[in-house]
Amino acid sequence: MSVMAERRAGAKQRRAGMSLRPAATLTLLCLLAALAGTALVALTVGAAGIPLARLPAALGLWADGAANPLLARDQLVVWSIRIPRIAAAAMVGGLLAVSGAIMQGLFRNPLADPALVGVSSGGAFAAAAAIVFTDSHLGESLRFLQHQLLPIAAFAGSLVTTIVLYGIASRGGRTAIAIFLLAGLAIAAIANAGIGLLVFVADDRQLRDITFWMLGSLSGATWAKLSALAPVLAAALIACLSIARGLDVLVLGEAEAFHSGVDVERLKRISIVLVSAMTGVAVSVCGVVGFVGIVVPHLLRLVIGPAHRLLLPASALLGAILLVGADTVARTIVAPAEMPIGILTAAIGAPFFLAMLLRQRGLVSL
Amino acid sequence: MTTLLEAQSVSMTVGGAKLVDAVSLQVDAGEMVAIVGPNGAGKSTLLRMLSGDLRPSRGAIRLRQRDLHAWGPRELAQHRAMLSQHINVTFPFTVEEIVSMGAGESPRAVTRALVAAALDEVGLSHFRSRQLPTLSGGEQQRAHFARVLVQLACGEALHGPGLLLLDEPTSSLDLRHQIDLVETARRRAQRGTAVIAILHDLNLAMRFADRILLLHRGRLAVDGDRAAAMQADTLRKIFEIDVTIQYTGAGVPFLLPQTMRPASQAT
Numbered sequence: 205m206s207v208m209a210e211r212r213a214g215a216k217q218r219r220a221g222m223s224l225r226p227a228a229t230l231t232l233l234c235l236l237a238a239l240a241g242t243a244l245v246a247l248t249v250g251a252a253g254i255p256l257a258r259l260p261a262a263l264g265l266w267a268d269g270a271a272n273p274l275l276a277r278d279q280l281v282v283w284s285i286r287i288p289r290i291a292a293a294a295m296v297g298g299l300l301a302v303s304g305a306i307m308q309g310l311f312r313n314p315l316a317d318p319a320l321v322g323v324s325s326g327g328a329f330a331a332a333a334a335i336v337f338t339d340s341h342l343g344e345s346l347r348f349l350q351h352q353l354l355p356i357a358a359f360a361g362s363l364v365t366t367i368v369l370y371g372i373a374s375r376g377g378r379t380a381i382a383i384f385l386l387a388g389l390a391i392a393a394i395a396n397a398g399i400g401l402l403v404f405v406a407d408d409r410q411l412r413d414i415t416f417w418m419l420g421s422l423s424g425a426t427w428a429k430l431s432a433l434a435p436v437l438a439a440a441l442i443a444c445l446s447i448a449r450g451l452d453v454l455v456l457g458e459a460e461a462f463h464s465g466v467d468v469e470r471l472k473r474i475s476i477v478l479v480s481a482m483t484g485v486a487v488s489v490c491g492v493v494g495f496v497g498i499v500v501p502h503l504l505r506l507v508i509g510p511a512h513r514l515l516l517p518a519s520a521l522l523g524a525i526l527l528v529g530a531d532t533v534a535r536t537i538v539a540p541a542e543m544p545i546g547i548l549t550a551a552i553g554a555p556f557f558l559a560m561l562l563r564q565r566g567l568v569s570l
Numbered sequence: 571m572t573t574l575l576e577a578q579s580v581s582m583t584v585g586g587a588k589l590v591d592a593v594s595l596q597v598d599a600g601e602m603v604a605i606v607g608p609n610g611a612g613k614s615t616l617l618r619m620l621s622g623d624l625r626p627s628r629g630a631i632r633l634r635q636r637d638l639h640a641w642g643p644r645e646l647a648q649h650r651a652m653l654s655q656h657i658n659v660t661f662p663f664t665v666e667e668i669v670s671m672g673a674g675e676s677p678r679a680v681t682r683a684l685v686a687a688a689l690d691e692v693g694l695s696h697f698r699s700r701q702l703p704t705l706s707g708g709e710q711q712r713a714h715f716a717r718v719l720v721q722l723a724c725g726e727a728l729h730g731p732g733l734l735l736l737d738e739p740t741s742s743l744d745l746r747h748q749i750d751l752v753e754t755a756r757r758r759a760q761r762g763t764a765v766i767a768i769l770h771d772l773n774l775a776m777r778f779a780d781r782i783l784l785l786h787r788g789r790l791a792v793d794g795d796r797a798a799a800m801q802a803d804t805l806r807k808i809f810e811i812d813v814t815i816q817y818t819g820a821g822v823p824f825l826l827p828q829t830m831r832p833a834s835q836a837t
Contacts, residue, residue, distance in 0.1 A: 312660050453671050455661050456714075459623050460654050464721060465647025465674050510661035 228514045235521035242525050246290050246532040251540045252281050292425035293531040294524035295433045296486045297496055301523025302516055303482035304497020309451035309512060310475045314502055318483040319494035321388025323365045325395035327487035330361025332402045332414045355432055359484030365391055366480045420491035420546025422531050429489050436485045440478055447474055448512035493546045495553020496523050574599050574733055574764040580629035582615050589615045591788035599731040602759040604775035605768045607785035608809055613768045614737055621652040621735050648725035650733035653718045659702050665713045666698040672720030684723050688716035691754055707742040715739060731762035738768050752778045773824045
């Protein structure tokens, strides 16, 4: 069969609901290559442009013969600003996309997303509360604790929100989708009201910090923050693979998953803790960044199918690509100023979400 | 015969209502048992208790002489497989992926043949790469039946005859596939599996089951062979409908439902 004929047959099968899926290794390798490409572009553009030719020297890989008067500046920009920022964007993107994919598996609903249903807001509220509380009560002597406290507070806030949400939306092993989304909206509203209250009582310096959580930005990425992100991401990815089969089987419903031998209660507990930890840590680094968790797994399911063993690592990679790309745009589009990345992802993600809703309208009753 | 499953005076009370009331039963390996009864008789509740999904308010259930709730989910799944009603798959898994879920964590090389055989048995081999949500309700039901067959086969390979529970497995199926499914279950019973199926079609139940459990308002009204269950008076009382019982050439009883009122008043 010629290539064209094969391709036609493929398209025909796809229309008939058949699935032609690329091999797992190939998918991951392609995504990895794309991530490397995106990161390379992100390294070269920005307020201080570093052409590709100067990049190896700036990275310290090799020195080109001609002395570069900007070498010191390039090195500073690359090592102290861009690399931590790109790495943070990649890790946060990975965390957000994977936590979205897990949440969708847990709720058996492609519209679930930690930012959309208030889990991120819960984390941001707890983080904001930590900022205000530590400032006014811990005093100067314990101010240094703030950096350690923020991720923990954000995680705790996300965890409480997720548990409350699950308790409200899930009854007798079934999750009512309408109740779930509405409860998420209500929880997000409560968390946002709490943030509003904190904004009201905050002083100027606290206000600047809180605004940062609400809009989302990666400008504060430092090597120190990366060292908190990396272990969580690594641990979460390993834990994800252990629940991948359980999440697959959970698509049949909780009762049927139990009949198939899945310890459903344990699976739910692990998933909730993972989603909360990943969202909480992401929020503690860059504030609330929405829609990555919805867009990435959805696009991937269309191409590689819904099996979580591949979907979860692929989501981590595509989420990383998306956020590195979005952050690069955010810091160049209005240079030398910077657009908050949360605004950018919402501007792309919200119409996408609406399109998904419209597509579903005919197929599934909400 | 070895007793596989044993329920002693099992009850289920929800909010003051007794859904199942002191039901005792015993099912041997190789037996095919049909649970029949009107809507709301407690059939699904009873089956969900027998599967370990619901914990009875009272009474005990033992699988292979061991309390059902002492089993871990994974271990239990190797000894009993259950097909529920109304399974709604939201993500685009293919038929083959869904059927493979029955194999649990068994290595793929071992289960591939089992999956292919089960797909063949339910007549869905040609749909293996189709996304399940694009199939009709009956085809989806057959795919889930194939998944449960794979689970049963994997468990039986390890531990010998298992328990197969089916909750209205024929509800979305056309006539031919109803017979196919029940015959498939029957073949499993002949190989030693204990099969318990909720069936709404009394004729299907009479024809294929070794034993009939007739539930009425949560209580076990009849536990016996088809002669015991096929009593026109009992059926009239329980189903609140007039019935006529006739016999095929081979002596199998079949039931013709009439109108609710006696014929003289029905104009």
